[in-house]
Amino acid sequence: xxxxxxxxxxxxxxxxxxxxxxxxxxxxxxxxxxxxxxxxxxxxxxxxxxxxxxxxxxxxxxxxxxx
Numbered sequence: 001x002x003x004x005x006x007x008x009x010x011x012x013x014x015x016x017x018x019x020x021x022x023x024x025x026x027x028x029x030x031x032x033x034x035x036x037x038x039x040x041x042x043x044x045x046x047x048x049x050x051x052x053x054x055x056x057x058x059x060x061x062x063x064x065x066x067x
Contacts, residue, residue: 001030 001009009026012019 001026005030 005026009023012023012026
């Protein structure tokens with residue numbers, strides 16, 4: 001959540017329970033954004049792990065070829 005959104009959330013919180021629905025919607029929206037980012041990061045991590053596995057295999061084969 002951006003600093004601007006955090007400040008807005010804090011302002012709403014200071015106004016009391018009358019802003020509860022608005023604050024809840026802000027949090028729900030932020031949760032959706034985080035879920036999308038996590039999904040993207042998990043995809044990137046999987047690709048990175050595949051590349052690491054490829055290089056490990058490549059290096060293991062090069063060592064075996066030299067023996």
